[in-house]
Amino acid sequence: MGRRNWVGILLAGCTALSFGNVAKADTLADALVGAYNTSGLLEQNRAVLRAADEDVAQAVAALRPVLNWSADVTRSFGRSGTTTGTVVGFADNEANIGLTAELTLYDFGATKLNIDAAKEAVLATREALVGVEQEVLLRAVSAFFEVRRASQDVELRQSNLRLITRELRAARDRFDVGEVTRTDVSLAEARLAAARAALAASQGSLAVAQQEYAAVVGRKHTGPLQAPRSRPSLPGSVDQAMSVAVRNHPDLKAAQHQVTVAELNIAIAQAAMKPTVSLSGRYGLSDDLDSDAYTAGGSVSLSAQGPIYQGGRLSSLVRQSMANRDQRRAILLQTTTAIQQNVANSYAQLAVARAAISAGQNQVRAAQIAFDGTREEASLGARTTLDVLDAEQELLDARTTLISAGVDEFIAAYSVLAAIGSLTADSLNLPVQRYDPSVYYNLVKDAPVASQQGEDLNRVLRALGKQ
Template identity: 65%
Template structure:
């Protein structure tokens, strides 16, 4: 009961003093969720994916009948010269017509159906591209979070350094007054304090820049950031990670679909040389305003067409399709080399960062012992103020190295996931609303006009603010 009363009293004091209770520390997962939810780059590429989905709908529509209408109102006038009298007689007639035209392609060598397959491959490639963008967004979020952590801890270190050197300066001045040290010791302390203040100003600027980068990548300014308690799980060896990357990396999957689309493009170029057969029907009504005469009727027929000579254009298109296929294949081959290399480099960077962190821990331990010993010896007159400042500077450098080593190790670990293609919201199990790339596609793939499906599509577009 006494503890509850004390807690309530302290809360009341804080509120009365206008102080806010400390908010819960923000974790790396919170920052990544913010980066995912507020990324304009992701929104941009989702729109690119929806545009690719519509290419499938347009290719499907090409297989369906096309129905159109046309209308015309005209006035015809002129003069006729009589052969007997030689006089001109004027005349004018007003007519109106309206008609319907329906057409359906019966045979085009498979061009339209191949176009559907190519559009589907383009959709799958664009989906993988969206995953790559998601990885970029999350890696930037990791870097922004850890750089703010680095800047905050470095700033605290610089502030403490200014405080400690200030105390050393005051102690040197007191000892100078009693004749224990020379003016040189005081000047050395003054120089170190000026340098420490300069580094403090630089640390404040670095923190300001890190906060702006955090806001740009996460969507808000950072609050109290909690250091990650552990690193993400990664394969034990680089070879295992390389095998995963070659199988699952979105860049490789994207180019694989681009190769498939390019192969289909060659077949499409070949069908351009095939004949086309279409069914065409018309129905119309014509009427003259100057009389009660009117006609109506229609036609039904088959139309046949095909290329004979087009100046070599079709052959050029076919050669171009082969070149595009070769380009995509070469890009895929290059990725199968560069991505494993990136994985190997990421593992090397991680090992270096881990070794640097272990060494920095030992360096901080040893520098702490040395600084404390030097300071005690200085109080006994066995060391000078400059010796104490040197020892304090070594400890500061060691702690700064330790801070950077922890940050570099975390970024390096997430970079390994990035090069593997597994830095995604799904692989990280982030608590975010997942974007389903198939939802929009399933609604438009059959090219709906007005139906239950069309209503569902309109609802989704309104929810996304696109209508």
Template identity: 65%
Template sequence: MALRQIILAAGLGLAATFAGGHVARADTLADALVGAYNSSGLLEQNRAVLRAADEDVAQAVAALRPVLDWTADVTRQFGESRSASSFGDRVGTVSESASIGLQASLLVFDFGRTRLSIDAAKQAVLATRYQLIGIEQEILFRGAQAFFELQRAQRVLAVRQNNLTVIGRELRAARDRFEVGEVTRTDVALAEARLAEARSQLAVAQGDVARAEQEYITATGRRPGGSSALGTVPAIPPSVEAATAIALKTQPDLIAAQYAVTLADLGVKIAEASLKPTVNLTGRYSLTQDLDDRDFYNRGGSISLGASGPIYRGGALTSALRQSVAIRDQRRAQLLVVSDNVRQSVANAYVNVQVARSAIQASRQQVEAAQVAFNGIREEAQLGARTTLDVLNAEQDLLDARTLLISAQVDEYVAAYNVIAATGRLTASALNLPVQQYDPTVYYNLVKDAPALSSQGEQLNRVLRAIGKD
């Protein structure tokens, strides 16, 4: 809950702007995160992937159930024959019959291969769920980053606009002093050159804002409001070690890789079981009616218990076994790689936070010093002790210091949310975002037992309509 309060507070500075008599509320970070969660097509895509994985469980369960098939056919037989009994004449024959039959089969024993397939499908579902959480984190982090990058661009633009105003005043002052002979034409030209440069930099800043707005729209699915206060930096673990310990328990990509290893282990067992025989119980019943003779029909059935197993299939089964062992080894190695990547991601994000905080402290001191220097040089210039170039240089130093401070502040926010994502806590659930959260267990619980009844099918249809997939 504390994390949620920090997240929501990070965007609650309501910088109201007035346009046409209406008040436009500035977007908050919570608005950006909610928009990113609700509008992401990538999330919808991977939710569908998860539902497809859920159906794999249903199909694996169905393999343990009886299989009932029906057949029906109408047959017309015709031909001609010639024999001694027909004195060498050709005799034509035509007959018609209809038949219908039922066949039921049940898997009795397969050395656990089907049970292992069910377990494997369940492990795949769990892995896919955590992959979906990883995608959710990427979407929310992109939304947060787009929000802060837009704030950076807007604040830099405001500084550039202020800089243009200040240089404009300096140019007017230089022209006034030139008129009375206090400065030369060179001072005026220097001020004019700096004004042109400021206008160019302002155009660049405006372009940066336009690009940041487009990224914000893409990431959040909404147009940005006005600039808002950055708010409080979210709390992060007190050390790299503490953050890493959390990440190794909760990072979704790492957990998905762990389930992938278990899935690969089951794949080896399934491949081994495929080399063994299976036992099936089969029942058949059929009815045949001669359409030319209504009194003639035949009906009957059979029940059989049979076993079958592979003898030679060109080496395909043993190749599949070797392949499953290779996949298991690959997944185990991948787990080590993902674990190392998680450690590195946490460390890098944590270092970026520390670097940003050090930069903020230094930039604040630089801004304070540059402001004092600018004020002093401007006063000295009014007294004739400083040139116009000195004033312009001091203004440029102050502009650079303010820009560095803005960037360092935004970098701290981005790095802090990167730490949260690296530890696996940048999710709608952990942040308690005011959204309709997607519950992956609802669909799974409906299909895990392979429902076939109409009432269960209707319940599934209601769920699909609720998520907009009818």
């Protein structure tokens, strides 16, 4: 084998390696996975949920004994005197240590109500986290398709620039042979300058879209984005979609749990008007540091206490809780209406985009025929350069409109998924490690202190800190 053949094989191998290292085009699934894994907003709201989980632990702790210790060392000193003028100084040193315990025996269910309210608040916060997840994923969808829109627009503008450059060259050639006037050349030059400005603006829009994509997905990707192979599956009608939304939308579920919390708060405010029975005990040791004397002993007491008159504060708290309950019910009704409206709006936008696609395809087809015919007639002298440029602009506008309509259709389709509560990692079956809100809750719901459960909780916290 000759030396040239070896060089050719080596060059071919290097070329294959270089193409193998070209960055893979991102898919929509890649963008959604990146947004789910890197979103700071999701991390923020997961921390909010963990804080709500701790409210359950704190409410549970109120059912348990409260143990406290105390210790002090006291030095007492001074002088004592008599009427005869005798003055005697004194100083005493004493150490005390004590242990106290207190347990609420009965409070007419107030503590249990606090636990139930905390659990309902956790469920509401979980649904709010799902709502944030939908916002993050919908923003990723929008960022993905806006990059595609801007990229395709840049390609169109570049193609348009090349075409107008050829038209300008043809106009100059025809001017040189006296077929057109200087005006035709100037018109082509003006259109070329406008095309360059439009290309620069389009490239700027692409740069902005790429920055948004990087912010949402968590990484930059300047290459092409792969078009989705299919559109998402949607309910067959607006009524079906509304029915799904009313059952599944996380905002509606969160509002329902908030209504329950408000109703429990009324019962808690009413329970505060009733007495509380508690058991308390104390044991202490007192040592006189200046002698061998000491005392040790304790006490156990059963006590009951309750309000008699607090200036109307407790009644006001009950009325306030009722007003908050009414507010939450109104919010639930408003949320239901807003969700149904969003579903209808999303379907309307989807219908508009699909109609625009159908009309755009017809417009592109007709504009292409018109442009080809105008350019052919111009070569025969039956059309002017301006006619050709106008026909080319019509074709460019038609293609741009068709591209935008295609992007709008995808964004509207995923907006429908968000409107019915189905734009989640679970519903989309994204290949990500799902965040399970029950893991942390199960570790803290019993208010662990030091045990195997406490060690498991510490490992979870350390893992969260490394993310």
